[in-house]
Amino acid sequence: MNASKRDLLKRGFFSATLAAGLIWAAALPAQAADANAAPDQLIRQLSLETLDAVKSDKAIQAGDIQKIINLVDTKVMPHVNFQRMTSSAVGRFWRQATPVQQQRLQEEFKTLLVRTYAGALTQVKDQTIALKPLRASADDTEVVVKTEIRGKGDPIQLDYRLEKSSGLWKIYDVNVLGIWLADQYRNSFAQEIGANGIDGLIKTLTDKNQKAAAGNGKA
Amino acid sequence: MRARLGPVLRAFALLCLALMLSACASLRGPGAPGQKLDPWESWNRKVFNFNDAIDEHVLVPVATAYRDIVPAPVRLSIDNFFGNVNDAWSTINLILQGRLKAGLEQGMRFAVNTVLGFGGLLDISTEVGLEKKSEDLGKTFGRWGMGTGAYIVWPIFGPSSVRDSLALPWDYAASPSLVFKEGSAKVAIYSLQTINARANFLRASQMLEGIALDKYTFYRDAYLQRRGSFSDDDEYEVLTPEKPQPPAENPQAGH
Numbered sequence: 363m364n365a366s367k368r369d370l371l372k373r374g375f376f377s378a379t380l381a382a383g384l385i386w387a388a389a390l391p392a393q394a395a396d397a398n399a400a401p402d403q404l405i406r407q408l409s410l411e412t413l414d415a416v417k418s419d420k421a422i423q424a425g426d427i428q429k430i431i432n433l434v435d436t437k438v439m440p441h442v443n444f445q446r447m448t449s450s451a452v453g454r455f456w457r458q459a460t461p462v463q464q465q466r467l468q469e470e471f472k473t474l475l476v477r478t479y480a481g482a483l484t485q486v487k488d489q490t491i492a493l494k495p496l497r498a499s500a501d502d503t504e505v506v507v508k509t510e511i512r513g514k515g516d517p518i519q520l521d522y523r524l525e526k527s528s529g530l531w532k533i534y535d536v537n538v539l540g541i542w543l544a545d546q547y548r549n550s551f552a553q554e555i556g557a558n559g560i561d562g563l564i565k566t567l568t569d570k571n572q573k574a575a576a577g578n579g580k581a
Numbered sequence: 582m583r584a585r586l587g588p589v590l591r592a593f594a595l596l597c598l599a600l601m602l603s604a605c606a607s608l609r610g611p612g613a614p615g616q617k618l619d620p621w622e623s624w625n626r627k628v629f630n631f632n633d634a635i636d637e638h639v640l641v642p643v644a645t646a647y648r649d650i651v652p653a654p655v656r657l658s659i660d661n662f663f664g665n666v667n668d669a670w671s672t673i674n675l676i677l678q679g680r681l682k683a684g685l686e687q688g689m690r691f692a693v694n695t696v697l698g699f700g701g702l703l704d705i706s707t708e709v710g711l712e713k714k715s716e717d718l719g720k721t722f723g724r725w726g727m728g729t730g731a732y733i734v735w736p737i738f739g740p741s742s743v744r745d746s747l748a749l750p751w752d753y754a755a756s757p758s759l760v761f762k763e764g765s766a767k768v769a770i771y772s773l774q775t776i777n778a779r780a781n782f783l784r785a786s787q788m789l790e791g792i793a794l795d796k797y798t799f800y801r802d803a804y805l806q807r808r809g810s811f812s813d814d815d816e817y818e819v820l821t822p823e824k825p826q827p828p829a830e831n832p833q834a835g836h
Contacts, residue, residue, distance in 0.1 A: 410820055474792055485784075492817035510817060514704075515664065516713045519812060540810035541803055549802050550794045566794055574791055 401524040401531045402496040405507045408441070409491045416486040423486075427477065434476050443525065444472055446534040450544040452563075455555050463560050470567035475543070477574050489513040503527075618732055618805060625734040629797050632739055636779075644779035658702040659777050663757065665694045665701025667715060670755035674716040678724040683814045687714055717755075718748035719808065729809045732801050740804040 399407070416422050421429050448468045449456040459467065494508035503526040510517040521537035535544045554563040619625065648656070668691040675684035690706040690713065698705045707713065722744050723729070730743030741749060758770035793799035 406820060477791075490819055490821075492819045494815050494817050512712060512819075514707065516715050540807040540812075542806065545806060546799075546802055547794075550798050553798055554794055570791070570794070 399531075400496070401498075401505050401522075401526075402493065402507050404441070404524070404531050405509060405522055406493055409493070409509060413486070413489070413491060431476055441531075441533055443527070443532040443534040444468055446525070447544050448472075450535065451547040452551050452555075453548050455552065455560060459560050463564065466564045467560070467567070470564060470571060471547075473571045474567055474574075477571065487513070492517070619801060620731050621733065625732060625801075626797055628734040628736050629740075629800075631736060632734065633796070635737070640775070640779050641783070644776055644783060647776050648780045648783065656777070656780065659773065660781065661694070661698070661704045662701045663774055663777060664704065664713070665691060665698070666755070666757050668694070668706075668713065670752075671714060671716045674718060674721045675714070677718075677721045678716065680814055683714055686711060687716075718751045719745035720811070722748055723809070723811065729805055732805060740800055742805065742808060745808060 445464075445468060448471050449464075451471065452459070452467060456464065490512050492510050492512055494510075496505065496507060498505040505524055506521055507524060508519075508521045510519050512518075519537065519539050522533050523535040523537075523542075524531045525534050526532075535542050537543070551563055554566055558565070668687050672684050672687040672691055675681075675687055678684075690711045691701075693706045693709070693711065694701045694704060697703075719742075727744050729745070733741045733743065733746055735741055735746070735749075738749065738753075745752075756770065756774060758767040758774075761767050761770065789799065790796070
């Protein structure tokens, strides 16, 4: 796929690995971050603390996937509404899923993303993060916070959709290089559900995750 | 050789034109109501699989060998060199898009790297804070109001859309091979360009394999979303730690 890959690359897709990692990394020391603050302040704090955490953690740089996954689970998830992200990706089929199926979908989707991005985290070296001024009024309950990661080559666009729910800001979608993740998976999920049903999708995700776990070996 | 290629090329051009025209109705981009994003899916899938086989059996092995054999500083210089030519093309496109300030900045990048960076072998501009911002003619068409249109996978050239196919001849011509007249030199430059790009993409493509359920669908949706989205030229604020934290002060310092 010669030029197609070049094409994606030319537009900086290569760096997606990194960017993707920072999504999760962004919230590693999240306990310290204040979810009551303005959404851009939350992202600012998470971004800064992440870079510090990754740059100063030899185990993460060395590729300790399990360590990163544990950190993400305990620290990131409090700031992410993963149910909303999953339901958005699953689309109209979400309502047809039983609560158990919804739970399984959420878990497997999360594992899929976290495991992959954890690998990208090991690539963080001398990048800096830049934040765009927030354009929202004080009473907005849904905002987009835009950032970019700067290193070699094109900056990596990394935007967050946040919602305010009972006074707390939570991330519910992430945009890497112009691609919103929930949108990115909608067709893929619909295709799988169309062919094999919701259980089919759960099985496919589970298989992929197990394969990745086996491949990593380190975990 | 050329005489024999002529009719083939003409037939190909006609075919392209026919495809374009049939797809013109769909030039509203993804999300437009009642529009099929991928009306030629079954054909596209065949081409995608063909490209994928070439990638797996030719490009990946060559790019991997390139990465393992050629020393990193040499690869970096080659990458910078192609990137510099790309900056010139971005400059032209930013101006075409009416983004004069950003265009000027990319023009500065090109000038600085060409003059002080030995023809683009060094990327000094990034060091002095001139951020790279890549634009191409397909994106320029988009800025002018053209939607991406239907998805097309070209043999060898890979994922594209109706809009980007119209821009493809120019976007591919914007290469250092432009200055060479001989066919063999052009081929050599394009080959190196391709190998360099594929080598850079090795890690990311592995990652994509890991998170894609159906590779074809995944690449298609990523392509259309990415090519259909536009950023603005607002200033960013570079984040620096507010108060010096002992361990974070020196990023290289371990605990």
